[in-house]
Amino acid sequence: MENSLVIAFTSLYGLAAGLFLVPKTRSGAFACAFLGEIAALGYIFLRYYQALPMTPMFLGSIAVPPFLVLFGFSAARKYKEPFPNRLSLTLTLGLAFVLGLLALIFPKDFYLPFLKTASLFSQGHLAFNVLGKAALFLAAIQAFLSLTAKIPNESQVRFWVALGFIFWTLSMLTGEVWSYLGWGLPVVWDDAVIVCFMATWFFYVALLHMFLTSRYRRARLYLTALGGVWVLLVNVTPDLGPARWPVALW
Template sequence: MTQVSQTTFYLAAFFYTLSWITALGRCPRVSLVLLAVGLGTNFWSIVCRYVSSWPLLSMFQGPFFLPFFLGVLSFKIILRTPPESLLLISLIFILAGVAILFPKDCYLPFLQSKTVFAHLFFLSGVIARACFFIAAVQAFVYLCPDSLVKIPAVPRDDLSFIRWIIGGFAFLTLAMFCGEMWSYLGWGSPVLWDDAMITTTMATWFYYVGFLHLHLFKNWSLEKRSCCAAVGALLVFIFNCYPEMGKYQVPNLQWW
């Protein structure tokens, strides 16, 4: 089953690559079809991975799940908004490429993960990251000159990326709550401070807490909000995606 999941993900990455190439070649319909095929193949890979470890949970599998959730959640945007679609497809292509470098199924399922809280922690966290990436893409397009994105100016009151951040924050909060419940049931403590992923997830959560609080200030311009939303994607990758990259992390890089 693990070999099937690995092979199907390679196939999904291949379709993502073709979708990206055709998007660059300004063939949006072909790119959209290839993206849909890639998402379907990626979904089958996810199912195989889950079945192989069920009812336990194999952590550090986020790199394989993130391109799928990013593509599904942003599919409507990709369908309707050309500049954002190219950036989103490029991001899916990059994330799939990062996942290909992941060690080949070297992590075994957690013995204490036979609880719904473990699965909610994992899936909610991946969905939250996808929402933050979508928000960053929309914020980046907002900040780009019209000559670069080649579309009419984005409305000055466009707050669509704010809604994605709110959704991502809600899922991240749910992930943290479920993670605390899972930690308490499995190890007798709601927080394991020696786990770098816990610390970095909290750092991401506090960043977006600050963002949403500043959003309430009327004198905080939309340009500043867009900059913070775009920077947030970089922090999400460093704090939440990087720790899952296994042996392909930068050697000797410490979080504290």
């Protein structure tokens, strides 16, 4: 059932991404995106329904698409002209499609949770991580659009970077509290993923400081766009398992 929902939202997001590029198919694109949201949120609901009071395992990347799309629609409203608006939505939905496809081909969501994840801090750590990834991916898309536009919309990029960084910091803080209550240390080295969190946090600390100066105008946009690739490589790949042919079990 869960796998079928992943197949459903991935294909609906892909379809919506394509339809937003075709003129006069806007309503159809919105309908596909909306249905994709329902399927994706349904998948997340099912995972939580099974795992509660524990935290679902390896949900940190597969749960990103619906929030990325929600943020993406909010960001696209800022574009008054139709083309950047459509391009922004296509890129957002396209990235959601790619994330869904990766989760389908390299599944890792079949792992059972462990008892120590039955904690509010563990739940908070996961939720803020998902929101952080979504905001940082969107910042990368907005930076890419800014780089291709005649007048860069830097305030939009800065907003999503800052929001993503706040979520990321909250995810790290809740994770540290959970780690301290569960293991007695703020950083537990039993799981290598801990350094991936640190790596992305340092990356965005550097990037945010670049936004505080009047220099690096172009470089910070390039780096924000590259930040999407960074998050994909450093933070999404640990949530991927070995390649498997996707099977839908209705």
